[in-house]
Amino acid sequence: MKVDLKNAVVVITGASSGIGEATALAFARQGSRLVIAARDLDALNAVAEQCRRMGSQAITVETDVTDADAVKRLAERAMTFGRIDIWVSNVGVGAVGRFQETPIEAHERVIRANLIGHMNDAHAVLPIFLQQGYGIFVNMISLGGFAAAPFAAAYSASKFGLRGFAEALRAELADQPDVHICDIYPAFVDTPGISHGANYVGRKMSAPPPLVDPRDVADAIVAVTRAPRATTTVGSVTNAARLAHLLAPNLSTRILGRFMASYFQRADRVAQSSGNVFSPPSEPGGIDGGMRSPNRFASRPIMFAMLAIAAMAGGAAAAEAFGRRR
Numbered sequence: 001m002k003v004d005l006k007n008a009v010v011v012i013t014g015a016s017s018g019i020g021e022a023t024a025l026a027f028a029r030q031g032s033r034l035v036i037a038a039r040d041l042d043a044l045n046a047v048a049e050q051c052r053r054m055g056s057q058a059i060t061v062e063t064d065v066t067d068a069d070a071v072k073r074l075a076e077r078a079m080t081f082g083r084i085d086i087w088v089s090n091v092g093v094g095a096v097g098r099f100q101e102t103p104i105e106a107h108e109r110v111i112r113a114n115l116i117g118h119m120n121d122a123h124a125v126l127p128i129f130l131q132q133g134y135g136i137f138v139n140m141i142s143l144g145g146f147a148a149a150p151f152a153a154a155y156s157a158s159k160f161g162l163r164g165f166a167e168a169l170r171a172e173l174a175d176q177p178d179v180h181i182c183d184i185y186p187a188f189v190d191t192p193g194i195s196h197g198a199n200y201v202g203r204k205m206s207a208p209p210p211l212v213d214p215r216d217v218a219d220a221i222v223a224v225t226r227a228p229r230a231t232t233t234v235g236s237v238t239n240a241a242r243l244a245h246l247l248a249p250n251l252s253t254r255i256l257g258r259f260m261a262s263y264f265q266r267a268d269r270v271a272q273s274s275g276n277v278f279s280p281p282s283e284p285g286g287i288d289g290g291m292r293s294p295n296r297f298a299s300r301p302i303m304f305a306m307l308a309i310a311a312m313a314g315g316a317a318a319a320e321a322f323g324r325r326r
Helices: 018-029 039-053 067-079 104-132 151-171 213-228 236-247 249-266 296-325
Strands: 008-012 034-038 059-060 086-089 135-140 179-186 231-234
Touching: 008 018, 008 067, 008 104, 018 034, 018 039, 018 067, 018 086, 018 151, 018 213, 034 039, 034 067, 034 296, 039 059, 059 067, 067 104, 086 104, 104 135, 135 151, 135 213, 151 179, 179 236, 213 231, 213 296, 236 296
Parallel strands: 008 034, 008 086, 034 059, 086 135, 135 179, 179 231
Antiparallel strands: none
16 A cells, blocks of 8 residues: 555654654655654754644654653554554664763663664554554664664664564564565764764764765655665665675674774763763754765775675685685
8 A cells, every 4th residue: 555645644753853853844845744753842843843834734742752651642642633654763862982881771771762662653553553454664773773883882782673673573564565664774874863962982972974964864764655665775884884794793893893992082072971861952953963074085985994894704705615615
């Protein structure tokens, strides 16, 4: 069953900034009816007003996705439109620091938001989809679902777990051809999320190029609701890192770990902070993080590194297989 995005009822969690805000505006351009959720109601209302200026209906629901009852109330509010066609499960937070130096409470909160929060979303909406006989659930996962991120152990655990959760759901729903679980795996995205996250290394946070425009991720989400599929990657680095990790997981992770450790030694000192892990950020931040480089060649070093890892691993595997045959 194909969903007509004009007047489709779309729920978006984590919609107060970054990818969530960009996604709300992208669906508003399609004429969808929006139910947007996040912890920061003031920021949500500002996003909703932008959507209404585009001619879209938009309602806001203050929601912490780690609270299962709150997510069920969100679903009930969305059902005042009579149905839910699309649910974009977009919440994501992070805590950067060496594992043992990061408070266990922060690790737990990251897992609760990034994994349990998405499970709460699915648990609230899947019964509605099954009763309707159709629906699209979009999981925002990230490159971190394919390759571990040193100095962000809980984030890595949550994203690997979210990928497994989505695969399990697809298997359970195999007899429901019009209920879709769609995963989005963007590379590093230029959103306020990096500056909003918890910082337990006391160094200025950034991300390696090429950074993806959040609007490109939003466009990928809209596209997958038109033609649902299980896996969608956004950004060339995702595919390179995915291949490198598949062929040489230990090597690729060690190289990334050394890169991160070297970066932290050189980065400017800043105060440690729990960021938005336990409460909304003091400033919503809008869509962009302001870290994208205008230099289109800036992306080449990391791309070449990932492809080199993949090539070395592939060569080593081929040599080993040839040796066994000999």
